[in-house]
Amino acid sequence: MLQDLTLEEWASLRNTKELTLIDVRSPSEFEEATIPGSLNIPIFDDAERAEIGTLYKQTSIQAAKERGLEIVSAKLPSFVRSFGRIPGKKAVFCWRGGMRSRTTATLLSLMDIRxxxxxxxxxxxxxxxIDSLESIPFESPAFILQGLTGCGKTAVLSALQEQGAAVLxxxxxxxxxxxxxxxxxLKAHNQKTFDSLLLDEMLHIHNAPYVIFEAESKRIGKVVLPDFLMRKKEEGTQILLELPLKARVDQILKDYRPWENHDACLLAFHKIKSRIHTPIAAEIEQSLKDSKYDRAVELLLEYYYDPRYEHSFDQYEPMNKAVIQADSVDEAIQAVEAVISNKQRAAEDQRAH
Incomplete structure (x- = not known):
């Protein structure tokens, strides 16, 4: 007998370890987007799904069902064992909660796996x-990190998050x-995966005393940020990080590890090569080829990234911004902590009066 689970019921269990979600869609569907934390035990692989889909459209629904039964019957023992190894409560899903998840739940129930x-x-x-992202309240004060490429914004966020701060x-x-x-x-995420991960974070932090995140543009890689984050970026207290060039170069080398991604770095550089003055571009390319990554990064910062940086910081009122000049990322972390602490204390004093 099928036991259905509503989204509301699942949501109440989502942050516990009481329930394991299992995506029975094909590997490519799972790879494109799934519910975060789900396991993939496909009832059909990609080729099988394509074959059944063709039968469904070109022959008949009955022919598709019969072929699906043949495929499932052959793999049933291993399929059942895969589920049997997962402890605790389990819930399955497919694209619309239809044939694949219904078949899975029915077959497993016959084997006494609930x-x-x-x-x-x-x-x-x-x-x-989508609905939750459009409606979730986000009233917490925001602190927005700005700064030239390599000034350690991500490292600052990571350090603050480890200390318990609400970080996006x-x-x-x-x-x-x-x-x-x-x-x-990195592995770039698509919009569906990004939205799911963002919602998970928002549900954790939207009531925090404050939230801190980097001043990103509307688009990051393949994804587009929601409007509520862009508005929050404009409203928040801006913190501008300034570090010496060498410290920025060192931070970029630490983050990107170009010696492990040599070919990818060269390929990416070729996409912007024409935008850089020819002699400088030639030196950057040769430095990359010679594994002189520090020199390549220094030239990229000086002749490409820094000139392109939009000094949008000037549009904010003085009371909503702070400038931090540090010699290292570690110093910047401490300074950011101090700015946030002082701002929070001032806000509490103002509320008290």
Whole structure:
């Protein structure tokens, strides 16, 4: 007997370890987007799904069902064992909570393995994500990190998050650092995955005393930021980080590890080569080829990234901005902590009066 699980019921369990979600869609569907934290035990692989889909459209629904039964029957023992190894409560879902999840739940119940079926499947979950992002309250004061490339904004966010601060690391959620080199060493996420990860973060932090995130542009890699974050960026207290050039070069080398991504760095550089003065571009390219990464980064900062940096910082009122000049990222972390602490204390004093 099927036991259905509503999205509301799942949402009440989502932050516990009581329930394991299992996506029974094909590997490519799972790879494109899924519910964060889900496992993938596909009832059909990509080729099988394509074959059944063709039969469904070109022959008949009955022919598709019969072929699906043949495929499932052959793999049933291993399929059941995969579920049996997962402890605790389990819930399955497919695209719309239809044939694949229903078949899975029915087959498993015959083997005395109890699973729930998520009503509406991934399609309903996706709608819930979009609706939630549009309606979630976000009243916490925001602190927005700005600064030239390499000034350690991500390192500052990471350090503050480890100390328990409410942080939105948008580049981590996007799987991209935003620049032409931003994908290197990362796995870029699509919009669906980004939205899901962002909602998970927002549900954790939207009532925090404050939130801190980097001043990103509207687009990061493959994803577009929601309007409410862009508004929050404009309203927040701006913190501008300034570090010496050498410290920035060192930080970029630490973040990107170009010696592990040599070819990717060269390929990315070729996409912007024509925008840089020819002699400088030639030196950057040769430095990359010779593995003189520090020199290549220094030239890229001086002749490409720094001149292109939009000094949007000047548009904010003086009371809403702070400038931090530090010799290292560690110093910058301490200074940012101090700015936030002072601002929070001042806000508390103002409320008290």
């Amino acid at each position: 699973v729930y079926r998520l009503i509406g499947g991934y399609k309903a979950y996706r709608k819930w994500v 690391d948008l580049e981590r959620l996007a799987g991209h650092r935003g620049s032409i080199f931003g994908h290197i060493g």
